[in-house]
Amino acid sequence: ISLIKKEIETFISSYNKSLQQKDKNIKISDIKIQKNTLSLNINSQGIFRPHNALLQLKNSISKEFGKKHKLGVREIKINNYDIQFDLEKKPLKNVTIPFADVKFKEKQATISLNNIDEEFLQKNYIDRMINLVNEKVENQYYEGKGEFWKLIWESGEKKPIWTKDPTEEMTKLDWLKQGPTKGKWFFRPQATAILKTMEKIAVEEVLKPLRFQEIIESNLVPFDIWLKTGHLEGMPGEFYYISEPATRDVEKWERFVDLIKITKEVPLEELEKNISTPAAGICYAQCPVIYWSFKGKTISEKSLPVLVYDNTAVSGRYESGGRHGIERVDEFHR
Structure with missing residues (x-):
């Protein structure tokens, strides 16, 4: 793609302007083209999320340069993605979630992701991760509290006929x-x-x-x-x-059976080899x-x-x- 570097840079610049017409708080910067790799940064402080902008950019590049240059985007790699968002309550302690590091500063949370791909973005993991952090912080204010209930109606007291266990x-x-x-x-x-x-x-x-x-x-x-x-x-x-059993093959189970016959105990390590997740x-x-x-x-x-x-x-x-x-x-x- 380095052969059409200027054309791609011009297209991205135009795409950036079209984004800013929708949301002036988003910006594409640090555009670099080396051989067949296009690198860039996307920063947003508004409602338009960087990963959504990136996915749209991918489709726009394929549409713009597909017919003209037989060019498309083979894959997307994100080296680093920091997401900051406000919380309703100040966290009482740190939380952890899969795929990311989470840090807090007062009522602000920062999720840091590294080395993620397009599938990660397409499956909407990011929104769920944000919701999960919010949920975990909210739960910190309810942990250890007694069960809440409200009496709606009760019958008259009845004397038990039998009171033993x-x-x-x-x-x-x-x-x-x-x-x-x-x-x-x-x-x-x-x-x-x-x-x-x-x-x-x-x-x-x-x-x-x-x-x-x-x-x-x-x-x-x-x-x-x-x-x-x-x-x-x-x-x-x-x-x-x-x-479930991983197999019904008698030979696969032979050692398991032999160990039982000899030890009269269940060989758990051998069992693990022959059962499915x-x-x-x-x-x-x-x-x-x-x-x-x-x-x-x-x-x-x-x-x-x-x-x-x-x-x-x-x-x-x-x-x-x-x-x-x-x-x-x-x-x-x-």
Whole structure:
């Protein structure tokens, strides 16, 4: 492109003027052309963002010089990109985010990015990073605060018929057995009969009179569903993740099996070699898969509300603390 250096410089100068007609606070400077590389700086203190200006410039260059010189932009590389923006509140402490360094000065934040490409810009990561910094600063003012609630209505006080701990009493009677892993329970026939009776009352006396219909949903939830519902960014530390076998090839699993036969223990390092990175998790709540089932469907207003319930999926939630009996567990039966 050095052969048409003057022509390109003139075009960029003209493009810069057209930008400043829209926003006088943006400027393209330090234009350099060496062989097949065009370098420049874009600075903006207005509403027009430098990365948007850069993407538009790329398209304009291809359009202007494509037919005339068979010239286009092969790739975009950004060596350094500093983004400054104001915050509503002064940060109480530093924050970190992926892909960038974050610094604060009073109520101003600066995000510094290095060595990013066009894909990074096209996928709108920058806006999400700005929102993430704002969100993290805002959350600093709510961390550790008590739960807020407002009483709307309450029934009259009722005297409990029985006040003992059900878990403790049923364990004494051998109706329950804790395990086989933490936060889970084995319900023997007597305890199961009690739960099934409670379930029958809920279905017959509440759900059916309200015209709810039963459905059966998958117990496994792929990441793309949790991405859309927001669960994956909201509570990733509470899921039980699922890994599929990387292969069914008997030879690949031979050493794993041999180690078990010899040691009578699970060789975890060998297992890791033969399983895939998780791409799904055990049901956390029933609603995400129900939402997914309506993907691509149009529901008329007269069909609302959609009244369905699931009675089969078992929810898994990693409760790091606060487990108690059969009331607060990692595994929820319906």
